[in-house]
Amino acid sequence: MRENVDVLIAGGGFAGLTLAIALRQALGPSFAVTVADPALGKSHADDERASAIVAAARRLFETLGVWDAVSGEAQPILDMVVTDSRLDDAMRPVFLTFAGEVEEGEPFAHMIENRFLVAALAEKAQAEGVTLVPRAVNGVADGLRTLGITADIGIGARLLVAADGARSTIRTNAGIATHGWTYDQSAIVTTVGHERDHGGRAEEHFLPAGPFAILPLKGNRSSIVWTEAKGEAARIVALPDDAFHAELEQRFKLHLGEINAVGARRVHPLGFFVARSFIAERIALVGDAAHVIHPIAGQGLNMGLKDVAALAEVIVDAARLGLDPGSPTVLERYQRWRRFDTVTMGIATDGLNRLFSNHSDVLRLVRDVGLGLVDRVPNLKRLFIREAAGLVGDVPKLLRGEML
Ligand SMILES: Cc1cc2nc3c(=O)[nH]c(=O)nc-3n(C[C@H](O)[C@H](O)[C@H](O)COP(=O)(O)OP(=O)(O)OC[C@H]3O[C@@H](n4cnc5c(N)ncnc54)[C@H](O)[C@@H]3O)c2cc1C
Secondary structure (H helix, E strand, O other): OOEEEEEEEEOOOHHHHHHHHHHHHHHOOOOOEEEEOOOOOOOOOOOOOEEEEEHHHHHHHHHOOOHHHHHHHOEEOOEEEEEEOOOOOOOOOEEEEEEOEEEOOEEOEEEEEHHHHHHHHHHHHHHOOOEEEOOOOOOEOOOOOOOOEEEOOOEEEEEEEEOOOOOOHHHHHOOOOEEEEEEEEEEEEEEEEEOOOOOOEEEEEEEOOEEEEEEEEOOOEEEEEEEEEHHHHHHHHOOOHHHHHHHHHHHHOOOOOOEEEOOOOEEEEEEEEEEOOOEEOOEEEOHHHOEEOOHHHOOHHHHHHHHHHHHHHHHHHHHHOOOOOOOHHHHHHHHHHHHHHHHHHHHHHHHHHHHHOOOOHHHHHHHHHHHHHHHHOHHHHHHHHHHHOOOOOOOOHHHHOOOO
């Protein structure tokens, strides 16, 4: 006998686990949700990445009862400075500053190391009665899809959600193409310890090879997302410690005192793509399976959480009316809600990267005048902060901090 559930989620990263928790909390134990991922139960201790969790995403985690478990590890971003200079410029003039609150007492973002958040989500999913299966799902076994699908691991479901990341096999096997391109850039990610307190300040230094971001973590540590041309990034991470340190210091500078790289160095190739469709028959794509964008604005995961909040809302609305969560009407509502917004954000981050990652002095002048103007118009600045915090547009309930 095959096992049957209401929703089978392939992928137990941020997107998959968050969706599972949201569905169980809203629809209760009679709504069966399974998450399948070969990495479940494995340690994430070697994941060097940290993410900026914007205010809307924090509201979602608070509503789902996950935030308390990680808030002790989360560093609020209290302000942000943006500079634009050449690598060897002695001075880096500040063109834009943001004080970081969207509402009184609510920072526009927190930095948190990925491993803490994934562990807290897995624990919460288990506590909510989500079934966790440590296996890969690669797609749908052949057969009729009128009442549901059967995944290749023998689990039947009314809806299969692909939350299996950028190289989604479910997306490929469902025949969904992607639009996009790879950048000739990679991001070097590491953690840096420094003598002095960062005071909760995030820094984005636009250098000709790409942005160099210093993002505050708990303690005297910062997460570095350092964009370079692909070949140069590969050369830099392979350097011996002292030569790597010299490259790091040239970009980080010494305003926080002596620095040292305290974490492993990793390189991530960068690309931009959006799936041609976010849905197929009884299938929905969320998170990186649906889109990947340049990390210049730190919005990739936050966009994935917006997919999750929107999909959870349409499924819950349908299930409460006794409708089938995998029906075309439900899936089309999800796609209408998310696809256009995703394309807009993807193009905006791509444009930002092209505008800043180059050696043109004319473009530098243009963008510095632009940044200076934004800095002088408080209402425009406030709009930018609310947009970056995920609070503008048709925001799903969970991201507004409302229960489903
Ligand atoms: C350098 C860098 C910095 C970034 N910084 C930020 C930031 O500051 N803020 C932000 O919002 N975003 C950031 N991002 C983006 C963010 O990390 C991703 O968008 C996010 O991790 C995507 O989450 P996900 O759950 O969709 O996918 P993933 O985290 O990739 O999870 C996919 C899961 O699916 C599993 N899986 C794979 N194949 C299968 C299968 N066949 N069956 C079942 N399971 C499978 C994997 O084991 C994995 O657990 C950054 C990205 C990069 C590269």
